[in-house]
Amino acid sequence: MQGKSLHRKMEAIPLLSVRWGILGTGWVSTRFAADLLNPRSSTPVRHKIAALGTSLEVKGASFISTLFPSGAPDSGKPKIYTSYSDVYIDPEVDIVYIGTPHSYHKEQCLAAIAAGKHVLCEKPFTINAAEAEEVIAAAKVKGVYIMEAVWTRFFPLVLDLKKMLHEDKIIGDIHRMTCDFSLQKDMENLPATHRYKDINLGGGALLDIGVYPLMWSNIVLDGSVGSSASTPEVSSTMVVIDGVDHEDVVVMKYPETNRVGVLTASLRAKGTEEFLKVEGSKGVITVSGPGCSLPKKVKIQVEGEEERVMNYDHEAMGFRFEADSVAKDVLEGRKENLIMPLKETVRMMRVMDGIRKQGGVVYPQDEQR
Ligand SMILES: NC(=O)C1=CN([C@@H]2O[C@H](COP(=O)(O)OP(=O)(O)OC[C@H]3O[C@@H](n4cnc5c(N)ncnc54)[C@H](OP(=O)(O)O)[C@@H]3O)[C@@H](O)[C@H]2O)C=CC1
Ligand SMILES: O=C1OC[C@@H](O)[C@H](O)[C@H]1O
Numbered sequence: 263m264q265g266k267s268l269h270r271k272m273e274a275i276p277l278l279s280v281r282w283g284i285l286g287t288g289w290v291s292t293r294f295a296a297d298l299l300n301p302r303s304s305t306p307v308r309h310k311i312a313a314l315g316t317s318l319e320v321k322g323a324s325f326i327s328t329l330f331p332s333g334a335p336d337s338g339k340p341k342i343y344t345s346y347s348d349v350y351i352d353p354e355v356d357i358v359y360i361g362t363p364h365s366y367h368k369e370q371c372l373a374a375i376a377a378g379k380h381v382l383c384e385k386p387f388t389i390n391a392a393e394a395e396e397v398i399a400a401a402k403v404k405g406v407y408i409m410e411a412v413w414t415r416f417f418p419l420v421l422d423l424k425k426m427l428h429e430d431k432i433i434g435d436i437h438r439m440t441c442d443f444s445l446q447k448d449m450e451n452l453p454a455t456h457r458y459k460d461i462n463l464g465g466g467a468l469l470d471i472g473v474y475p476l477m478w479s480n481i482v483l484d485g486s487v488g489s490s491a492s493t494p495e496v497s498s499t500m501v502v503i504d505g506v507d508h509e510d511v512v513v514m515k516y517p518e519t520n521r522v523g524v525l526t527a528s529l530r531a532k533g534t535e536e537f538l539k540v541e542g543s544k545g546v547i548t549v550s551g552p553g554c555s556l557p558k559k560v561k562i563q564v565e566g567e568e569e570r571v572m573n574y575d576h577e578a579m580g581f582r583f584e585a586d587s588v589a590k591d592v593l594e595g596r597k598e599n600l601i602m603p604l605k606e607t608v609r610m611m612r613v614m615d616g617i618r619k620q621g622g623v624v625y626p627q628d629e630q631r
Contacts, residue, residue, distance in 0.1 A: 277305070277306075277307060277308040278306075278307050278308070278589075278593050279307065279308040279309070279310055280307060280308075280309060280310070280356050280357055280589040280592060280593065281310045281311075281312040281354055281355055281356045281357070282295075282298060282309060282310065282311050282312060282313075282355065282356070282357050282358075282359055283311075283312060283313040283314070283315065283349040283350075283352060283355035283357070283358045283359070283379070284311060284313070284314050284315065284340070284349075284358075284359050284361065285315045285346050285349060285358060285359065285360050285361060285362055285370060286315070286316065286360070286361040286362040287314070287316045287321045287322060287324070287325040288361060288362075290361045290384060291325070291359070291361030292325060292328065292329075293579050293581060294359060294361060294411075294581045294585070295311055295325070295329055296328075296329060296578065296579070297578045297579050297580070297581035297582045297585065298311060298581070298582070298585055299311065299329055299330075300577060300578040300582065302577050302578075302582065305582075305586060306586055306589075306590055307586055307589040307590060307593065309585060309589065310338075311329075311340040312340055312341065312352065312354040312355050313340050313341045313342075313343060313348070313349045313352045313354065313355050314326070314340045314341070314342050314343065314349070315343050315344075315345070315346035315348065315349040316342065316343070316344060317344065318344065319342060319344055322342035322343075322344070323342065326339055326340065326342070346370065346373070347373065349374075350373050350374050350376075350377035350379055351377050355379060356379070356380060356592060357379065357380040357381065357382055357407075357588065357589070357592060358370075358374040358379045358380070358381050358382070359381075359382045359383075359384075359411075360374070360381065360382070360383040360384055361384050362384075363457040363463040363464065364384075364386050364388070364389060364457075364463065364464030364469055364470075365389060365462060365463045365464045365625075365627070367383050367384070367386070367387060367388050367389075367393075367397075368388045368389070368393040368396065368397055368627075370383070371383050371387075371388075371397045371400075371401075371408065372396075372397060372400055375397070375400045375401050375404050375406055375408070376400070376404070378404060378406060379406060380406050380407035380408065380588075380592050381401070381406065381407070381408045381409070382408075382409055382411050382584075382585075382588050383397075383408065383409070383410055383411060384410075384411045385410055385411055385412050385473050386410075386464070386469040386470075386473055386611070386614070387410040387607045387611060388611065388627075389464050389469070389625050389627040389628070390611060390614075390615050390625070390627060390628055391608055391611035391612040391614075391615050393611075393627060394607055394608050394611045395608060398604050398607070398608065401597070402597075405597070406597070407588075407591060407592050407596065407597050407598065408597075408598070408604070409588055409591075409598065409599045409602055409604075410602060410604075410607040411584060412473070412477060412584075412602050413555070413580065413581055413583065413584040414474065414477065414554075414555050414556070414557065415477065415481075415584075415601050415602050416583035416584040416587055416601060416602075417557060417574065417576075417580055417583055418574060418576070418583070419549070419557045419558070419560060419572075419574040420481060420557065422560070422572070423481070423482075423547070423549070423560060424481060424485055426547070426560075426562070427482060427485065427540065427542075427547070428485040431542075432544070432545070432547075432562065432564060433540065433541070433542030433543070433544050433545040433546065433547055433562075433564060434542045434543030434544030434545070435542055435543040436482065436483065436519075436521055436540060436541075436542045437520075437521065437522075437541050437542055437543065438521065438522045438523065438524075438540075438541050439478070439479065439482045439483060439521075439522075439523045439524075439538065439539060439540045439541070440523070440524045440525075440526075440538070440539050441474075441475040441478045441479065441482075441523065441524075441525050441526075441537060441538045441539075441554065442475065442525070442526045442527070442528075442533055442534075442537050442554065443471040443472070443474045443475055443526075443527050443528075443533065443537065443553065443554035443555070444471075444526070444527070444528040444529075444530075444531040444532060444533030445471055445528070445529055445533070445553070446529075446530065446531060446532040446533070447529045447530070449503070449508055449529055449530060454504075457470075458470065458506075458529060459504065459506060460506075461504075461505040461506055461625060461626070462626060464625060464627075465505075465506040466502075466506035466507040466508070466529075466623055467507050467508060467509065467510050467527040467528060467529045468500070468507050468510050468527060468614055468617060468618060468621075468623070469614065470529075471527045471529075471554070471555075472507075472510045472512070472525070472527035472614070472617070473610065473614070474527075474554040474555050475512070475525035475526065475527060475554060476512070476525065476610060476613060476614070477610070478525075478538055478554070479494070479514050479523040479525055480606075480610075482523070482538070482540050483514065483516050483519070483521040483522075483523050484516065487601075487602070487603055487605075487606040488603040488604070488605030488606040488609065489605050491606065491609060492516055492518055492519075494514040494515060494516050494523075494613075495514070495515045495516075495517060496512060496513070496514055496613060496616055496617060496620075497512070497513045497620070498510065498511060498512040498513065498616075498617045498620045498621055499511050499620070499621060500617075500618075500620075500621030500622065500623060502621060502622055502623055505623065505624075506623060507618075507621055507623050508528070508529045508530055509526075509527070509528050509529075509530065509531075510525075510526065510527040510528070510617065510621065511524070511525070511526050512524075512525040512526075512617055513525075533554075534550075535550040535551065535552070536548050536549070536550040537549065537550060537551065537553070537554045537557075538550075538554070538557075544564055544565055545562065545563050545564035545565055545567075546563045547560060547561065547562050547563075548560075548561045549561075556579075556580065557574070558573065558574055558575070559571060559572065559573050559574070560572045560574075584602075587599060587601060615628075
């Protein structure tokens, strides 16, 4: 009897599964999908890609051939739809992942919600705060889950850094930070229709990469999200070419704590591996990585102590941390995520609306209001 119950305890607990429908076959969808399928040593959930929405069959076939080894059985592969609408109505899709240019996010979120699907939508959630509020209201009415895919927030490095700064206070009182995300793009020679340049696709640096320094300033200078976060004073300037921002400089000041941040984003500069520096009363912390969205190394210099370096290597690219968190939420019946709550999305969109107002970037979606 005892033996039997012991045996039962050792039986493997079946992993719960979520089924994804992916929209778009571009840069981010390809990497997100590869991370979903990457086998991991430990995982709270099994991810299946049930469907793929793409403009062209041939793009879908190539997407699938990069994800699955040749000879893999067709039964494990997603269905390819050449109309995104078919992804929304596929009964085998639980969560729709939106990996298309910014300007499509609102209508695609609304369509997926209307079909009763849960949604993970790439950053920036929408073009402006008014659009974000409309989407969130629709998800609430329909009773579905939705989250903005701010993947960086889910990295163990970020969770550790928050603890070091705000709970353990290892560098004492935080005074200031600088953060930069620069992607050297050949802006002059990119076609006018490229998503970095086209105002109709939400082009420019702020919505594409400026969101990350803004995220870091919230993590470092505040530490709370959504309705618990404090409101910083924001001043900014932008270099605007053909209507979209190629360079952004933002100064954040938190009047309650006297903390300040200088944030930059550039589609022209190259940037450096070390993208974040935080200075406090007892020391300095720097964070580096291949980009501001992909932190890999934390260097801690505390006065009177030996310098410490913490390297964070993880399996695949790192999309799996957010994907696991979303899947767990959905399986456990939550309607939003605690690490990236919807109020944080709206708060960030409002900050970006204000920065664009100061810098003079107006999207067609702003004028429709
Ligand atoms: N979290 C992260 O690290 C990252 C997030 N992103 C976000 O993801 C979104 C997509 O970015 P990214 O993958 O770099 O973009 P890409 O241009 O590489 O891919 C976008 C895909 O969207 C589909 N699409 C639909 N309509 C259009 C259109 N008019 N123009 C271009 N593509 C269209 C296409 O897929 P198809 O033809 O197959 O339908 C295309 O491949 C952006 O909102 C961006 O901010 C981007 C990079 C990294
Ligand atoms: O989120 C992003 O991070 C990486 C960049 O290459 C990309 O343009 C941006 O959307």
